[in-house]
Each structure stands twice: as C-alpha cells, then as structure tokens.
Amino acid sequence: MTTANNSRPLDVLDKAKGNKVIIKLKGGTEVTGLLQAFDLHLNIWLEGAEERTADKTIKLGSTLVRGDTIILISPASE
Template structure:
C-alpha cells in the first residue's frame, strides 16, 4: 500500500464507506479493521461526484426543478444531502388571450435538504477556475 495509507477500525453500514473530499479504498482484514488509502483519480462516474464533496454543485431534477447547494454526502443511488440550498422551480402558464407561454420561476432557500436520487436528472460539479 502507499505511504499515506492508515489503519482505521470502524463499523460500516452496507459495506460502504463515504468520506468527505476523498475516496476510501478499503480492505477488511481478519481483525475487523480496515486498511485504507485515499485517491483523487476518476475511475467511474460516481468518482466525479466524490470529487465535488463539500463543494457547491448544480442538480437538475424532474419537473423543472433545479438545486444549487453544498454536497455533504451521497450514495450509489444519487441520494444526496445538500446544505445551503437554493431551489428554483420553473412553471409554464399559457396566456388565454394570446396563447403565449409565460415562464415563472420561484426561488427559495433551504438550510439542509435530502434529495432522493430517482428524481435526479443531472449533476454538475462546481466550476474550477485557475
């Protein structure tokens, strides 16, 4: 293993461990301890989301709903916990006289939000300038 590996004893729910700002590669030893190392490489699509932990992200949802917030946690189903969220809901109304589409946006701020993954259409990582 790499020099930055460390030994950690912990209980793991569903044999998966997620930590902020890094991916945990863990092997269960006979003693019940995990030998882990962290990596910042992208090997699968969820790694892009992992690299966005503790960053502000954009999430497009079903039914014309958009979220911008800080990603605190996620799982393989794209269930997410977002903090400091700005939700934008866009509705379309049709003018009865001109039959034109009128788009209206409603915004609200939510301190902490659980997002169910089956409603997620798109997740965009934060823009990195530099």
C-alpha cells in the same frame, strides 16, 4: 486529454464534496447547495440548498434530495 479508463461515474461526485453542485430534477426544478454526502442511489445531502423553478428561488438549507428524481448533477466550478 487523457481518458479516465478505470474511473467510475460517481467519482466525479467524490471530487465535488464540500463544493457547490447544481442538481437538475425531473419536472424542471433545479437545486443547488454544498455537497455533503451521496450514496449509490444518488440520494444527495446538501447544505445551504436553494430550489429554483422558472419563477422563484426558495432557501431550503439542509436538504436530502432523493436520487430517483435526479436527471443530472454538475459541480458548479470545475
């Protein structure tokens, strides 16, 4: 394994643009969707978003997730 000495943590999102990401929010909610754009506050624009809580899934479509409520973001298939 090679270490990424000069990379920054948000680079992992740059590589995920256009692909499906899983976002875990404070409070236990999970949002998935195709990553369109993000900024330094980790505000995230998703297309085809879905919100999953313990007991249901809701289709959201185009969605802006506020960075402040995000715990972690994981590209779905990398």
